[in-house]
Amino acid sequence: MREKVRIPSGCAVAGILHQDGRRVSGEVIIRSMEVMHERSNGLGGGFAGYGIYPQFAELYAFHVLYDDLSARSEVEELLQKDFTIEQEESIPIWENSTITDHPFFFRYFLYPKRTRDNEEDVVVRLVMTINAMIEGAYVVSSGKNMGVFKGVGYPEDIGRFFRIEEYEGYCWIAHGRFPTNSVGWWGGAHPFNLLQFSVVHNGELSSYGVNRRYLENFGYLCTLQTDTEVIAYLVDLLLRRHRVDPSFLGAILAGPFWSQIEEMNEPQKSFYRALRITYGGALLNGPFSIIVGFEGGMFGLVDRIKLRPMVAGWSGDTFYLASEESAIRAIAPSLDVVKALHAGEVMIGRLKEGICHGQEFAFPRV
């Protein structure tokens, strides 16, 4: 079932963040995605919810997909090397006619045994090992107090299949796929997740080969051959390991043009110059609009010359992102502010904060 092929795709993305920390049912994000039905083709949909496991908030929640259950003992053996399994259960699903031929889903709540290594690095290594080495098993998500639900089908059907209306989260991000050259498989659907970071992506990366090789330098194995995977790992590398402030992520992933840097004043000029020189391998090229969920927030980012759509909206304490304004209006008919993201622009929302913007690098079109 798992095909090791890279799957470029056109897609729908949406995200909701309640900046006051209020948790809402996943039903809302399903309704938002339903509007954009035509942007998907039934070959992939998925959701990430943050704040959905308050009873296990301090534990790593592993969502694992099994093509068949024979891999289960091998995975659990690996998990138990570095972690104690606090609870394990199959993820509840609603069997219905829209979703057929699905794999098995388990979730594990894990707390780390004491090691000398950085706890999060241990998680990353474990996820890489399972995904690369164990045939028929795939870690869908590995963060704390969050989880990813994804599979082959239209996003609204996938959402109901996983009964996400029964979970409450302060942040939801979602994706509907339109893969262009493959039947797609359950693990290849979005969001892609590593630790707290989940990425949904509309686009295709021409820089995939470069990004993959760049990440190998830092120990990330890109086993899934999907371009979105590299975005998830880049986000982890930059935000967690290099401690980049999210509002500057656009300056790296969709860096400003040299001609724009030339026009800056010092010390900004030297700073952006240094970013581009140092992070050339992390530059994402090709069309994309992405939404990234992380612990306590969410941001949207579009490519350097805006080849994919993304709209942001605010209503009271709620921050919305979507491929189309209609998807936001479907769940929030009256918005205080609506704004289309510019090329290279980062739009961030954080818990307990008002509207915040990253930098903006719209390049004037000829």
Place this chain on the structure above:
Amino acid sequence: MAKSLLFPEFKIERDAERCISCQVCVRQCANEVHSYDPEDDTVYSAEEHCVGCQRCVTLCPTGALEIRKREIGFRPNANWDVASIRNLYKQAETGGVLLTGMGCDKPYPIYWDHLLLNASQVTNPSIDPLREPIEIRTFLGKKEPFLEVAWSEEFAGLKTRLAPQLELSIPVLFSAMSYGSISYNAFRSLVEAAKEIGTFCNSGEGGLHPGFYPLGDWIIVQVASGRFGVTPEYLEVAAAVEIKIGQGAKPGIGGHLPGEKVSPEISRTRRIPVGSDAISPAPHHDIYSIEDLERLVFALKEATRYEKPISVKIAAVHNVAAIASGAVRAGADIVAIDGIRGGTGAAPQVIRDNVGIPIELALAQVDERLRKEGIRHRASIVIAGGIRSSSDVVKAIALGADAVYIGTSALLALGCHLCQKCYTGKCNWGIATQDPYLTKRLNPQMGKRRLVNLLRAWSLEIKEILGGMGINAIESLRGNREQLRAVGLTKEEAQVLGVKMAGEGW
């Protein structure tokens, strides 16, 4: 003396109806092929001296001359080709090592011609370089693995100090060609062109004429085994310093500039007495191990206050990946690799044509090795040796190079016709000679214009190719072997190159 068995290589056909006996050919040929007999008002040609440089053909005002490769009527023999027979006769007559110039001309596979590039369709739009910016600006030097920054909302304070970088407006530099191997005017054309374009020119191992000190910002100076012209000032004026360990045309051997070429001006440049031979030993006599290389790298860094990138140039030989890795670990900020097709002013033919490996394979292996070791960011890779076109440049970058050196291509732009006689000092095109009568044939302003035109054309073509791939910054191509596919190669060759076969998808 017995008549030589050496047969003329070229046949000169002079159309008597067209020839007006103007004697342009007589004056243009430094090999004294053509001579005028005033008695019968006829120009005669001594074919045995002709090197096939086509200077007379190009300048003949009536188009009366045609010079063609002579078909020698030996009985066909698959083992004994004409070139081998000729070389054998020559050695039987002279008892010497056969010299030659320019790069290897043997038909070894040219892998650039077996690599095809990608383009975008539908899911990933191509970008029109006339409407959107496509960036090919390139930085050479050590890159930091990450930046230490004091992040704040408005402005982020950079704490890491970047290693020194060379900034290029196009990922192409002019290769090491010393004043001595080429003329002052040829060197001036290269430096001035580098300045106008925003790239760099390499001094070669012959020192730097004081006339070029003001242009030092666009010059990479070499420190080679002969240490010619290496002075504090030389290091001071340069943009970067390159330690020359090897050269693609003659890996493992040194060089020799005959004393008769050491004119007063060359003497000022090389810092040796007029008329004395300039011998570059095969190894550096202070480098017998990788630790020794490290000492020289850091001696040069100290001498330049860590303000300039230090490059190490090596020839592409069998174990090139491990050697490059050693050079990086020894502190090189740039590793320059010169392949078997790399040019030279003079080299033993047997070395040029038989030692070393194609640059494509070397590059693929070096890039792979440095990545595997996690040290690829610690040095830039610049490759040299047979880059002919913008597509070669693009393929080299996709294979993993940061930039390329061009030598032969630059000389061709200046008028070189690849006769391979650079070592004779009789270059009729005024490039590889010190004879003032010949050097004045190359006007540095016109030479510069031709070089600038060449690189401008290449940069437009590179942008077209990148735009077609949907890539708008060259760093997204660097090492992006997904953009390459092999055609007409064996599986093993494709494997060494690290590319998939044409027809395979992502």
